[in-house]
Amino acid sequence: MIRKITTADNTETFLNETVGESYHSQTGAVEEALKKYAIPCKIAEKAKSGKIRILDAFFGIGYNSAMAIDIALKENPDCEIEVIGLENDPEIIQKMQEIDPPIAFFTHYKKLTKDNLKFKEGKVSVKILLGDARETVKQLSENHFDAVFFDPFSPKTMPEMWDTSLFEQMYRVMSDSAILATYSCARLGRENMSKAGLFYNDGPTVGRRGPGTVATKWL
Numbered sequence: 001m002i003r004k005i006t007t008a009d010n011t012e013t014f015l016n017e018t019v020g021e022s023y024h025s026q027t028g029a030v031e032e033a034l035k036k037y038a039i040p041c042k043i044a045e046k047a048k049s050g051k052i053r054i055l056d057a058f059f060g061i062g063y064n065s066a067m068a069i070d071i072a073l074k075e076n077p078d079c080e081i082e083v084i085g086l087e088n089d090p091e092i093i094q095k096m097q098e099i100d101p102p103i104a105f106f107t108h109y110k111k112l113t114k115d116n117l118k119f120k121e122g123k124v125s126v127k128i129l130l131g132d133a134r135e136t137v138k139q140l141s142e143n144h145f146d147a148v149f150f151d152p153f154s155p156k157t158m159p160e161m162w163d164t165s166l167f168e169q170m171y172r173v174m175s176d177s178a179i180l181a182t183y184s185c186a187r188l189g190r191e192n193m194s195k196a197g198l199f200y201n202d203g204p205t206v207g208r209r210g211p212g213t214v215a216t217k218w219l
Contacts, residue, residue, distance in 0.1 A: 002091060004098060012099045014061065014092065021153050023060045023092070025183070025206065030101050032183065033067040035206045040181040040214045041147035047072035047079045055145040055173060057137070058152040058161070059085030059128055061096050062109045065149060069105040069124055078123065084145075085128040086136050090114035093128065133161065137169040144173050150182040155189050162189040167196035176217055185210040 001017040009028035016023065025032045038044075046052045052072055056065040065083045072079050087093060093114050100106070109126070111119040118127035129136040133152075148170055152161035162184075170180055181203055182189065190213060193200050199219045203212030 002095060004095075011101050013063075014095055016092075016153075019153050019157055021157055024063065028206070029063060030067065030103060032206055033063040033103075034071070035204050036183050036212045037064045037149045037151075037181050038068045038071045040203045040212065041068070041149070041179045043068045043071045043147060044075040046146050047075040047081075050076065050078065051080045052147070053082045053145045053175075054084070055140070055148045055170075056083055056085040057133060057148060057150050057170070059087035060092055060151065061099065062106070062112070063101060063103065064151060065126070066101075066103045066106045066109050068147070068149070070103055073105070073124075080123045081125070083124070083126045084140065085126070086133040087128050087130060088132055090130060093117075093130075134163075134166055134169070137166070137173065140173045142172050143175050146175055146178050148174060148178060148180040150180055155184060155186040159188060162186070162192055164192040164195040167193050167198060171196050171198055171217065174217060178217070180215040181212060182215075183212045185213050189213065 003015045005015050006012055007026045007029045009031045011030040013022055013024040013029040054065055072081055108121045152158055155162045190200050193215050198215040200213050200215040203214045205211045
């Protein structure tokens with residue numbers, strides 16, 4: 001069961017009642033997309049190059065990458081943007097039809113359904129790979145992405161998605177200058193990032209007791 005809820009910044013997300021967790025912090029769904037993903041991954045700065053490639057791992061309702069597109073196009077309206085989303089649940093993709101967040105590009109995300117998993121709008125292309133992220137990520141090229149938004153359910157609820165093997169895949173697809181951001185600072189995730197060869201540091205604290213985490217290929 002997936003139920004719509006309103007967060008403290010008056011934007012909507014969904015609660016997965018089967019898992020027992022919401023898809024965003026209840027203190028602010030859209031705020032989290034901006035402050036825990038777009039800003040730490042330096043989307044505006046990277047957009048100046050004219051091209052940016054984003055891996056939205058655990059796509060959900062797409063707030064993280066849709067916000068990043070807004071930020072990138074504001075900085076550079078001619079930026080070429082590629083978003084690849086990894087998502088296992090076709091039901092949550094359908095739920096995008098039920099929400100209207102204050103993210104300008106999100107209106108285009110409503111072209112995505114369980115039967116239509118990609119679109120192109122101007123110089124922006126978005127594609128979802130549906131299935132287990134541990135398998136679908138293997139379809140992606142090495143050293144391809146400039147930013148990785150790592151946003152599964154929590155390590156407590158879904159520890160298998162914070163395993164070293166998946167972080168090794170994140171490392172493989174990240175460019176040498178890429179930044180990975182996640183909302184969690186759990187020891188399990190951070191230790192497994194290190195085992196995969198990533199160097200981590202604290203990310204911003206937004207609506208949660210602890211900071212997020214940012215990780216790179218360099219120290």
